[in-house]
Amino acid sequence: xxxxxxxxxxxxxxxxxxxxxxxxxxxxxxxxxxxxxxxxxxxxxxxxxxxxxxxxxxxxxxxxxxxxxxxxxxxxxxxxxxxxxxxxxxxxxxxxxxxxxxxxxxxxxxxxxxxxxxxxxxxxxxxxxxxxxxxxxxxxxxxxxxxxxxxxxxxxxxxxxxxxxxxxxxxxxxxxxxxxxxxxxxxxxxxxxxxxxxxxxxxxxxxxxxxxxxxxxxxxxxxxxxxxxxxxxxxxxxxxxxxxxxxxxxxxxxxxxxxxxxxxxxxxxxxxxxxxxxxxxxxxxxxxxxxxxxxxxxxxxxxxxxxxxxxxxxxxxxxxxxxxxxxxxxxxxxxxxxxxxxxxxxxxxxxxxxxxxxxxxxxxxxxxxxxxxxxxxxxxxxxxxxxxxxxxxxxxxxxxxxxxxxxxxxxxxxxxxxxxxxxxxxx
Amino acid sequence: xxxxxxxxxxxxxxxxxxxxxxxxxxxxxxxxxxxxxxxxxxxxxxxxxxxxxxxxxxxxxxxxxxxxxxxxxxxxxxxxxxxxxxxxxxxxxxxxxxxxxxxxxxxxxxxxxxxxxxxxxxxxxxxxxxxxxxxxxxxxxxxxxxxxxxxxxxxxxxxxxxxxxxxxxxxxxxxxxxxxxxxxxxxxxxxxxxxxxxxxxxxxxxxxxxxxxxxxxxxxxxxxxxxxxxxxxxxxxxxxxxxxxxxxxxxxxxxxxxxxxxxxxxxxxxxxxxxxxxxxxxxxxxxxxxxxxxxxxxxxxxxxxxxxxxxxxxxxxxxxxxxxxxxxxxxxxxxxxxxxxxxxxxxxxxxxxxxxxxxxxxxxxxxxxxxxxxxxxxxxxxxxxxxxxxxxxxxxxxxxxxxxxxxxxxxxxxxxxxxxxxxxxxxxxxxxxxxxxxxxxxxxxxxxxxxxxxxxxxxxxx
Numbered sequence: 084x085x086x087x088x089x090x091x092x093x094x095x096x097x098x099x100x101x102x103x104x105x106x107x108x109x110x111x112x113x114x115x116x117x118x119x120x121x122x123x124x125x126x127x128x129x130x131x132x133x134x135x136x137x138x139x140x141x142x143x144x145x146x147x148x149x150x151x152x153x154x155x156x157x158x159x160x161x162x163x164x165x166x167x168x169x170x171x172x173x174x175x176x177x178x179x180x181x182x183x184x185x186x187x188x189x190x191x192x193x194x195x196x197x198x199x200x201x202x203x204x205x206x207x208x209x210x211x212x213x214x215x216x217x218x219x220x221x222x223x224x225x226x227x228x229x230x231x232x233x234x235x236x237x238x239x240x241x242x243x244x245x246x247x248x249x250x251x252x253x254x255x256x257x258x259x260x261x262x263x264x265x266x267x268x269x270x271x272x273x274x275x276x277x278x279x280x281x282x283x284x285x286x287x288x289x290x291x292x293x294x295x296x297x298x299x300x301x302x303x304x305x306x307x308x309x310x311x312x313x314x315x316x317x318x319x320x321x322x323x324x325x326x327x328x329x330x331x332x333x334x335x336x337x338x339x340x341x342x343x344x345x346x347x348x349x350x351x352x353x354x355x356x357x358x359x360x361x362x363x364x365x366x367x368x369x370x371x372x373x374x375x376x377x378x379x380x381x382x383x384x385x386x387x388x389x390x391x392x393x394x395x396x397x398x399x400x401x402x403x404x405x406x407x408x409x410x411x412x413x414x415x416x417x418x419x420x421x422x423x424x425x426x427x428x429x430x431x432x433x434x435x436x437x438x439x440x441x442x443x444x445x446x447x448x449x450x451x452x453x454x455x456x457x458x459x460x461x462x463x464x465x466x467x468x469x470x471x472x473x474x475x476x477x478x479x480x481x482x483x484x485x486x487x488x489x490x491x492x493x494x495x496x497x498x499x500x501x502x503x504x505x506x507x508x509x510x
Numbered sequence: 511x512x513x514x515x516x517x518x519x520x521x522x523x524x525x526x527x528x529x530x531x532x533x534x535x536x537x538x539x540x541x542x543x544x545x546x547x548x549x550x551x552x553x554x555x556x557x558x559x560x561x562x563x564x565x566x567x568x569x570x571x572x573x574x575x576x577x578x579x580x581x582x583x584x585x586x587x588x589x590x591x592x593x594x595x596x597x598x599x600x601x602x603x604x605x606x607x608x609x610x611x612x613x614x615x616x617x618x619x620x621x622x623x624x625x626x627x628x629x630x631x632x633x634x635x636x637x638x639x640x641x642x643x644x645x646x647x648x649x650x651x652x653x654x655x656x657x658x659x660x661x662x663x664x665x666x667x668x669x670x671x672x673x674x675x676x677x678x679x680x681x682x683x684x685x686x687x688x689x690x691x692x693x694x695x696x697x698x699x700x701x702x703x704x705x706x707x708x709x710x711x712x713x714x715x716x717x718x719x720x721x722x723x724x725x726x727x728x729x730x731x732x733x734x735x736x737x738x739x740x741x742x743x744x745x746x747x748x749x750x751x752x753x754x755x756x757x758x759x760x761x762x763x764x765x766x767x768x769x770x771x772x773x774x775x776x777x778x779x780x781x782x783x784x785x786x787x788x789x790x791x792x793x794x795x796x797x798x799x800x801x802x803x804x805x806x807x808x809x810x811x812x813x814x815x816x817x818x819x820x821x822x823x824x825x826x827x828x829x830x831x832x833x834x835x836x837x838x839x840x841x842x843x844x845x846x847x848x849x850x851x852x853x854x855x856x857x858x859x860x861x862x863x864x865x866x867x868x869x870x871x872x873x874x875x876x877x878x879x880x881x882x883x884x885x886x887x888x889x890x891x892x893x894x895x896x897x898x899x900x901x902x903x904x905x906x907x908x909x910x911x912x913x914x915x916x917x918x919x920x921x922x923x924x925x926x927x928x929x930x931x932x933x934x935x936x937x938x939x940x941x942x943x944x945x946x947x948x949x950x951x952x953x954x955x956x957x958x959x960x961x962x963x964x965x966x967x968x969x970x971x972x
Contacts, residue, residue: 108898109540157884159891180539208829265517362613435617442620
């Protein structure tokens with residue numbers, strides 16, 4: 084894929100900046116990625132990184148509460164933020180006339196957010212509603228992103244619930260927020276990305292104008308979250324009173340994408356061979372031939388591929404018929420993995436996965452929000468924003484033997500097995 | 511977080527020596543490039559719209575076939591069940607291709623093709639690398655003219671569909687949607703978004719094949735193609751590929767809907783629910799109505815975006831909800847206004863109170879000039895961003911065309927929004943957002959909700 088020009092520079096306060104001009108539509112995307120996610124929140128404060136993300140929208144020195152939303156939307160733009168294991172992102176996508184405004188809004192909250200008791204209490208309530216909506220009041224809530232790490236990992240950082248426990252959320256204080264901000268939201272710990280309809284020189288000047296005087300603070304040392312892969316098969320049964328059908332999630336470890344990206348990509352291709360499309364091996368067998376599985380997925384990363392550093396997860400999930408034992412589904416998956424381990428997939432199977440990934444990446448780039456966020460996270464996690472343009476080619480260069488080796492590495496004696504059991508009785 | 515005090519206080523963080531700074535003005539806005547397009551009808555009656563948008567080397571396809579139940583009522587009708595099986599098996603085989611072969615052929619050009627059905631239409635959505643357009647069209651033509659509905663595939667999908675329906679109906683949002691549609695439209699086919707398990711079980715392969723022959727028709731259908739293509743070439747490619755798709759008569763449009771009138775909110779009990787779904791609805795006007803742009807802005811100010819009165823009240827002020835919104839929903843014949851909010855059980859009644867209060871306030875204390883301007887800029891800006899991708903433009907366009915509108919409506923809409931006055935917004939607010947116009951459902955744990963909802967009133971209990 085042709086890589087469009089990228090411009091990179093670093094401000095004296097340490098803020099890394101990526102500019103990706105593209106004049107195909109008069110719209111522009113601005114994002115800031117901070118190098119802190121829910122793996123960094125301390126014990127007793129589960130969910131804090133996400134709660135703090137909410138607070139960053141609640142006003143700053145130049146912006147009253149609600150002003151951030153109003154300024155973005157009255158400029159014709161959209162916004163959001165999201166919290167991941169290793170980073171937290173914020174973005175605006177707007178008509179390009181509003182570029183300077185978006186830079187101003189991001190700079191103001193990077194410099195001086197207003198962290199108040201009233202806003203904290205309000206957003207704790209909002210976050211609790213978010214958790215009720217997405218986890219507590221629905222079937223398969225948090226499956227597998229909250230439930231599987233608790234089985235696959237042992238350390239608090241990797242295993243805990245990133246949405247947080249209500250007790251922990253309610254215990255959060257304004258001083259916790261101040262400490263979290265001062266520690267992790269330093270400009271030296273962030274990447275600013277601007278993509279779309281922009282003039283490079285003008286944008287450089289505007290970035291410097293708005294972010295240049297955000298005071299420098301040290302970049303926090305990033306701890307290693309490394310922990311050994313599981314010894315044996317770690318099983319956990321989870322009762323779900325709202326789920327009508329049983330489900331399984333199998334979790335494995337994958338190579339560290341920051342040091343061995345091509346090794347990691349072999350697992351990504353393996354996921355496609357297993358579960359992408361009616362012709363993929365597990366869909367064909369479990370969903371269509373044997374008809375024992377209703378819904379099946381496989382993939383790298385519980386939020387998508389290449390969105391976390393080590394340790395990351397390869398997962399296979401299946402919702403299966405109630406009269407089918409989980410062990411039957413698991414045995415069939417193991418058998419298919421073993422076949423791939425013994426005999427590599429065909430060149431045609433890889434060609435299908437490669438072409439579909441090329442399409443997927445094109446579609447991602449065509450949506451400015453996704454392109455902006457993709458550039459920013461690749462720069463933050465891998466130091467290479469251009470990675471998102473290189474991926475189709477790198478995926479295409481994964482060999483059948485590498486996919487076979489990846490399948491071989493997904494061993495039953497080093498994995499997590501999560502079994503979701505419906506406990507709602509007649510439902 | 512109890513470490514030695516090495517950080518600033520929240521007060522220190524929130525101020526700088528310089529003090530608050532002024533918001534930068536907007537720069538000048540470039541117009542979107544004009545789109546090169548061809549809009550034509552093939553001899554078989556299929557309308558085809560091709561648009562060039564070469565941002566990435568991809569092409570997006572949307573085929574929409576009106577596919578309503580010709581019976582006036584869904585009571586005793588097998589249509590929904592047969593249509594659902596059809597959508598799930600139309601891509602599972604033809605005289606020359608198996609399910610796996612279809613998937614393989616598409617995958618090799620980076621392509622996908624899916625079919626879904628709802629009470630109004632059967633929709634095929636696809637995309638591929640632009641070089642693979644021919645392949646996607648070939649596969650599409652093959653299934654349209656020769657889907658064979660292999661008996662084993664139909665049988666398996668029947669079983670799977672029953673399970674998928676039970677999965678869907680375990681979701682609170684689906685429970686609420688089905689209850690709302692039933693309340694609004696009773697046995698009208700529009701209300702039947704999902705068949706019952708016993709209806710699905712009764713569907714035969716021959717039923718599906720017969721429905722295909724009878725209802726999957728080019729006349730009245732539309733195909734939109736957006737991407738890195740030359741429109742004239744794409745249209746001729748489509749004509750060659752889909753020319754063989756023929757059929758008697760015209761694809762079946764949804765019959766007109768009964769008008770929505772105001773009434774009590776019906777409580778739907780869901781034992782053990784920790785959150786409630788509030789779903790309100792009222793009659794609105796279609797996009798073709800000259801008052802629509804004013805209604806669009808009034809809706810934004812009410813609950814149509816984050817900076818709306820409803821969200822600022824029940825989320826940002828009171829913390830009753832994570833998600834609250836209002837939005838118009840269009841059919842071929844008209845439109846409704848829908849309000850959705852999910853709230854914890856103990857604040858559900860209070861959230862319903864505020865939701866009604868904001869409805870009344872929108873008419874009585876109409877949107878200020880600045881509220882209207884914010885909504886207007888948002889409407890114009892998001893139209894630009896949402897149609898700046900191939901997929902976004904294709905989806906937007908196929909929806910418009912189904913309502914009898916086209917690309918020219920999209921292009922002219924910013925001017926229409928620019929012309930709306932605060933007085934016109936106030937008039938539509940007063941007429942369409944009056945609390946008495948609304949009816950709806952509320953799904954939640956009745957035991958917990960009843961005392962406060964009884965006190966509030968305007969809620970009926972089963």
